[in-house]
Amino acid sequence: MSAYSAEALIECHHKIAPFVHRTPVMRSSLLDRMSGAELYFKCENFQKAGSYKIRGATHALLVKKEAGDLRGIVTHSSGNFAQALSLAARNIGVPAYIVMPESAPEVKKRGVREYGGQIIECAPTLEARESEARRIQMETGAEFIHPSNDPWVMLGQGTACKELLEDVGDLEIVVAPVGGGGLLGGTALSASFFGRECTPVGAEPLVVDDAYRSLKEGRILGNTSTETIADGLKTVLGTYTFPVLQQHVKTIVRVTEGEIVQAMRLVWERMKIVIEPSSAVALAAILKDAGRFAGKKTGIIISGGNVDLQKLPF
Amino acid sequence: MSAYSAEALIECHHKIAPFVHRTPVMRSSLLDRMSGAELYFKCENFQKAGSYKIRGATHALLVKKEAGDLRGIVTHSSGNFAQALSLAARNIGVPAYIVMPESAPEVKKRGVREYGGQIIECAPTLEARESEARRIQMETGAEFIHPSNDPWVMLGQGTACKELLEDVGDLEIVVAPVGGGGLLGGTALSASFFGRECTPVGAEPLVVDDAYRSLKEGRILGNTSTETIADGLKTVLGTYTFPVLQQHVKTIVRVTEGEIVQAMRLVWERMKIVIEPSSAVALAAILKDAGRFAGKKTGIIISGGNVDLQKLPF
Numbered sequence: 263m264s265a266y267s268a269e270a271l272i273e274c275h276h277k278i279a280p281f282v283h284r285t286p287v288m289r290s291s292l293l294d295r296m297s298g299a300e301l302y303f304k305c306e307n308f309q310k311a312g313s314y315k316i317r318g319a320t321h322a323l324l325v326k327k328e329a330g331d332l333r334g335i336v337t338h339s340s341g342n343f344a345q346a347l348s349l350a351a352r353n354i355g356v357p358a359y360i361v362m363p364e365s366a367p368e369v370k371k372r373g374v375r376e377y378g379g380q381i382i383e384c385a386p387t388l389e390a391r392e393s394e395a396r397r398i399q400m401e402t403g404a405e406f407i408h409p410s411n412d413p414w415v416m417l418g419q420g421t422a423c424k425e426l427l428e429d430v431g432d433l434e435i436v437v438a439p440v441g442g443g444g445l446l447g448g449t450a451l452s453a454s455f456f457g458r459e460c461t462p463v464g465a466e467p468l469v470v471d472d473a474y475r476s477l478k479e480g481r482i483l484g485n486t487s488t489e490t491i492a493d494g495l496k497t498v499l500g501t502y503t504f505p506v507l508q509q510h511v512k513t514i515v516r517v518t519e520g521e522i523v524q525a526m527r528l529v530w531e532r533m534k535i536v537i538e539p540s541s542a543v544a545l546a547a548i549l550k551d552a553g554r555f556a557g558k559k560t561g562i563i564i565s566g567g568n569v570d571l572q573k574l575p576f
Numbered sequence: 577m578s579a580y581s582a583e584a585l586i587e588c589h590h591k592i593a594p595f596v597h598r599t600p601v602m603r604s605s606l607l608d609r610m611s612g613a614e615l616y617f618k619c620e621n622f623q624k625a626g627s628y629k630i631r632g633a634t635h636a637l638l639v640k641k642e643a644g645d646l647r648g649i650v651t652h653s654s655g656n657f658a659q660a661l662s663l664a665a666r667n668i669g670v671p672a673y674i675v676m677p678e679s680a681p682e683v684k685k686r687g688v689r690e691y692g693g694q695i696i697e698c699a700p701t702l703e704a705r706e707s708e709a710r711r712i713q714m715e716t717g718a719e720f721i722h723p724s725n726d727p728w729v730m731l732g733q734g735t736a737c738k739e740l741l742e743d744v745g746d747l748e749i750v751v752a753p754v755g756g757g758g759l760l761g762g763t764a765l766s767a768s769f770f771g772r773e774c775t776p777v778g779a780e781p782l783v784v785d786d787a788y789r790s791l792k793e794g795r796i797l798g799n800t801s802t803e804t805i806a807d808g809l810k811t812v813l814g815t816y817t818f819p820v821l822q823q824h825v826k827t828i829v830r831v832t833e834g835e836i837v838q839a840m841r842l843v844w845e846r847m848k849i850v851i852e853p854s855s856a857v858a859l860a861a862i863l864k865d866a867g868r869f870a871g872k873k874t875g876i877i878i879s880g881g882n883v884d885l886q887k888l889p890f
Binding site for chain 2: 286307308312369527530531533534535536537567571572574576
């Protein structure tokens, strides 16, 4: 577990800093009143490629490049990681091959193309994604990076919380949405390394609550449905992210689809920022489980802002 | 014209500062590339009550309060000024009566009520608004403040550009949308007082191009249509704002409804901020008349972010 030291996270942050934005922290007096907490929004929706994913993608790429001749990079992602890896690869000068389900939102496909990534479409199943990614590895010699279940990716995602703690030193809680666990894992590591008794809390859609159940049962479980509006959170924990969550995360708050949409709408209407449903999950958790956060200095990782304006839920 | 000195604007800024946010200035490398200019977005969508209007409303209220016993304040506004005046009046401790057309967006009515303003609905004509406002003045002893055609309001609106010039000293152009002329007038005054050769440019929807035509003809003209998506810009110049524009503004760029929607969409999708159509008019003007702005350090007043999410144009 030596990869998960404070020193490793500091070095990671130092490495990726030239390639990512240091995003602002926003406040909202209205949402403070509504939640009863003191909220600090870490705005990764303003991040390059529109989400925190560029942090982990850049880190994993730089580590692989340092390790030797890198001929290309391949991943399977339905969304933000695809855009992020395309941009990171362009920044670093290697080709990026992105395996995407045909059903992925058009705005996300366009993003990948604009950042120079090459899209390979496949059926919307995990099996199809994985076999297509393997084929490309074989044909091109590209290396595979998983969107979340990768130690270097997870460390990179933790730099958002590191910055938040640098800006707001005495946070008592930090909330992040959980899908594959890269963001929540990295956030929990940063909270333990750089926080002063800062508790990480996960936020998850009720209909894909695999992380909640996995932590409860002590083993990685799947979901029977993927019918959530929070399209970034359909994935499940992996062999790298699960142990980190087991060690550091005691609480995952689950929210309904209606609560997600309501929180998303609040942020758009009152904070005037565009956030995607996955980000709204974190605020929804705070509004739902208000007792836990009352009077607490609470950080929220606003994970991204890539939304298809043609398919809004309001 | 002594009200329009640099000293008066500095004093105004000092007075209203405790009641307004100093909003951030945002950049976008994508929009820089698209426009060929160097763009600085003054984000009044993050302002209290969601638009720059709180600046002028607060200033006018404070001036009236200093002048003597203030028993209340009344205005007619279909939108942002209504919310702003309600909040400013609550901050300062006087009742606010807001005459609004029945047809005003629900999000704006709700805003007025939340800020403690009392709504009086009327038919959607200028005559109905004015007679209703007069009736309330008579009955309550409240004083009238016009949303734009008022020297104190105009000076207040100029503080947004003053802040922008403090943050980005050597702006060459500053673009503001023009409806009643309060924002463009105040912006032009700030540019002349505090800019180093900073040229103010107005941006106006083609279908309500009264300001463009008024400046050309040398007298205040009306519009035959109000069919623009930029609902904040339907009003016409007045006896206070017109002379300031005549003196300071040489250029107004007119844009089509399609150009407005396209610019609005660009900002939502790529900058991840919620701006209202009136704000998008300014960016649309820059994209349309690209030659004028090429290579120039250009400020844009993003006037507000109050949008009815139920009625989006995309």
